[in-house]
Amino acid sequence: MGRRILTIIKKEFRHIRRDKRVLAVLTLVPAALLLLNGYAMNFDVTNIRIAVVDLEKSAESREFVNSFVTSGYFQYVGDLQTSAEATRLIDDGEVRMVLVIPPDFSKRLLANDEVAVQMLVDGMDASRATTVVAYAQAVTLQYTQKIMLKSAARIGRGNYIPIQYEGRIWYNPELKSAKFLVPGLIGFILAITAVIATSLSIVREKERNTVEQINVSPVHSLEFILGKLIPYAIISLVAAALVLLAAYVLFDVVIKGSILALFGATLLFIVAALSIGLLVSTISDSQQVAFQIAAIVSMLPSIILSGFVFPIRSMPWWLQALSNITPAKFYLVILRSIVLKGVGLAAFWEQIVYLVIFAAVLLTVSTVRLRKTIG
Numbered sequence: 001m002g003r004r005i006l007t008i009i010k011k012e013f014r015h016i017r018r019d020k021r022v023l024a025v026l027t028l029v030p031a032a033l034l035l036l037n038g039y040a041m042n043f044d045v046t047n048i049r050i051a052v053v054d055l056e057k058s059a060e061s062r063e064f065v066n067s068f069v070t071s072g073y074f075q076y077v078g079d080l081q082t083s084a085e086a087t088r089l090i091d092d093g094e095v096r097m098v099l100v101i102p103p104d105f106s107k108r109l110l111a112n113d114e115v116a117v118q119m120l121v122d123g124m125d126a127s128r129a130t131t132v133v134a135y136a137q138a139v140t141l142q143y144t145q146k147i148m149l150k151s152a153a154r155i156g157r158g159n160y161i162p163i164q165y166e167g168r169i170w171y172n173p174e175l176k177s178a179k180f181l182v183p184g185l186i187g188f189i190l191a192i193t194a195v196i197a198t199s200l201s202i203v204r205e206k207e208r209n210t211v212e213q214i215n216v217s218p219v220h221s222l223e224f225i226l227g228k229l230i231p232y233a234i235i236s237l238v239a240a241a242l243v244l245l246a247a248y249v250l251f252d253v254v255i256k257g258s259i260l261a262l263f264g265a266t267l268l269f270i271v272a273a274l275s276i277g278l279l280v281s282t283i284s285d286s287q288q289v290a291f292q293i294a295a296i297v298s299m300l301p302s303i304i305l306s307g308f309v310f311p312i313r314s315m316p317w318w319l320q321a322l323s324n325i326t327p328a329k330f331y332l333v334i335l336r337s338i339v340l341k342g343v344g345l346a347a348f349w350e351q352i353v354y355l356v357i358f359a360a361v362l363l364t365v366s367t368v369r370l371r372k373t374i375g
Helices: 002-018 020-040 059-069 083-091 105-110 126-154 177-199 201-207 221-251 259-283 287-304 317-325 327-341 349-374
Strands: 048-054 074-079 097-101 118-121
Touching (some): 059 105, 118 126, 177 287, 177 327, 221 349, 259 349
Parallel strands (some): 048 097
């Protein structure tokens, strides 16, 4: 059995070496996709363009505006004279927020009265608008505390703040979206390339009428499936190593956990993804049909149902149940746990069990389908 599987593996490696397109899909395309998507997909909200309608133009109002500029989140565009100008800039998309300071700003501050400051925010992108409002509220709160301390000092009270807030962010203290997105991109890219590459392997034998030779040979269907799977698994694992290296060099994504556990889980996920491609290959009659089916069953679930971009817990219950059909969902949990958190097997053993069951079921179904095809 081992000798027959080795023969098929050698044959498949020869074909991959001759077909440069398959080799490029498995090695170069993942790194290229990581490069393009890693820089293109960025959820960080920085350099928020802001304009100011300062109806007072006092030292206090300028100090308040300067607190936004020095926060590091806002990019000051300039002063406006009227609210009509503010409306025009927001409509044209030239600024994301306009700060309107009333004419009695400093007077009310000195009298210890409340001051109503208006913030006009472009809400077309709800997620970014929410972040802009949160940043503006944080800057305003910090400036308010500064005013309260000055007011207390004028009446002879000490600088007393009842509650001191000290936040500490784990796993991603810089709050860089790349460190969250890049592990998801790795799973997404490996799923697509692995499924598409193997989906063309068996159907190619059908088109060339060489699959009928298996029926008269001593090769069992399972041996044929394993012989087809192992070469792509080895090449995909090498591609995964290249992608992880590119993630470290380009996006500073450091593997905090066990590298051995990471590659073990990656190999298991690759086998699960390859088994999907093999199943697609057994039910397709042409490479064109196989490619189209493989693109649909790998790309859409990996984007929508894996938790790569959209949180699964925010989905309806029926969609959460449907998300279990994609192994990328469970691989992303493992990948982010090892790369970002540095945790061990106890944190993701359930995902490992699922991938094992998924791969075993898909390989069994593929073997049965192939047996019917050549029978």
